[in-house]
Amino acid sequence: MTIVGHRPRVAVVVFPGTWSERDFIHVAADVLDWEPYPVWHLEERLGACDAAVLPGGFAHGDHLRTGAIARFSPIMRSVEAFAATGGPVIGSCNGFQVLTEAGMLPGALLRNDHLEFRCDWQWLRVEHPASAPAWLGDLADGEPIRLPISHGEGRYVADAETLDELEAAGRVVLRYADADGAVRDEANPNGSERGIAGITNAAGNVLGLMPHPERAAEPEVGGTDGLRLFRSLERWLQGRPAAAERRL
Amino acid sequence: MRWLAEVHVSLRPGIADPEGQTIGSALRSLGYETVAEVRSGKLLRIAFEADDPGAAETTVGEMCRRLLANPVMETASWELRADEQQDAEEAVPS
Numbered sequence: 001m002t003i004v005g006h007r008p009r010v011a012v013v014v015f016p017g018t019w020s021e022r023d024f025i026h027v028a029a030d031v032l033d034w035e036p037y038p039v040w041h042l043e044e045r046l047g048a049c050d051a052a053v054l055p056g057g058f059a060h061g062d063h064l065r066t067g068a069i070a071r072f073s074p075i076m077r078s079v080e081a082f083a084a085t086g087g088p089v090i091g092s093c094n095g096f097q098v099l100t101e102a103g104m105l106p107g108a109l110l111r112n113d114h115l116e117f118r119c120d121w122q123w124l125r126v127e128h129p130a131s132a133p134a135w136l137g138d139l140a141d142g143e144p145i146r147l148p149i150s151h152g153e154g155r156y157v158a159d160a161e162t163l164d165e166l167e168a169a170g171r172v173v174l175r176y177a178d179a180d181g182a183v184r185d186e187a188n189p190n191g192s193e194r195g196i197a198g199i200t201n202a203a204g205n206v207l208g209l210m211p212h213p214e215r216a217a218e219p220e221v222g223g224t225d226g227l228r229l230f231r232s233l234e235r236w237l238q239g240r241p242a243a244a245e246r247r248l
Numbered sequence: 249m250r251w252l253a254e255v256h257v258s259l260r261p262g263i264a265d266p267e268g269q270t271i272g273s274a275l276r277s278l279g280y281e282t283v284a285e286v287r288s289g290k291l292l293r294i295a296f297e298a299d300d301p302g303a304a305e306t307t308v309g310e311m312c313r314r315l316l317a318n319p320v321m322e323t324a325s326w327e328l329r330a331d332e333q334q335d336a337e338e339a340v341p342s
Contacts, residue, residue, distance in 0.1 A: 100320070106320075110321060111266060115266050
């Protein structure tokens, strides 16, 4: 494999009310030595990036529904175009909600079944990491990882047919679990259907997940499992032309 | 002319509604023991301009489809009426 020695350029989309962009940018710049840059939602182009991030927060105040208004921000057309060409996109927490509202991922995220906001460390079971190689390539099928969750609206719902299709295609890639990776109702923090915490699109380049990998990238904050998603992306980008060499 | 739409957005049948369940429990605890179910939703009152009833109906349907309800988990219904009072006010120069 040819290793192209460029620093990944990552566009971090910022809507009014987004709050996790600084954590993503900090991890990308200071922990990984990448070149992250914020992109305001009114921009029409992501720029020459290797990957795009839709961070957590409360885009447009979460009014009407989470992500419902953000999907109409001008930048979303560029995010969709980037994803359509195979560009890696990750939407975490509110970013996941935006991806479902935008129709880039199936299903929807509703109020947690207990109606409480949950901010805690959460064990997850990784499934079918090969379905989302850009983001989960370094992880093993069935292994438990530990990431923070922080949401009031994380209950993943879709009709039974959609859920069956996602599972059959190996597109459910993260489920709420206990520390040994067992998926149990007791480990489900929000009432998500079938314990679903993260899914990917059919092509495998778009990952939506409720947990926050950017909040688990340094030992000082209690865990580094999130860093493994970003290391996966680094490895996946090796051998691919740098963003600046592609026509975007 | 001016129209008023009252749009009701509610969760599809079968989608769990913990807010409705909690309200139902509260009602039962107040002594309304016959309450079998509560489903929560949103009410949106929208004032807008359209040339005729057909255009107004089409516009509300489009608003619901594009933004107001997410068909994955919600349904929308609406009542539409001409806002005659508003039209009368605009007809009289002040």
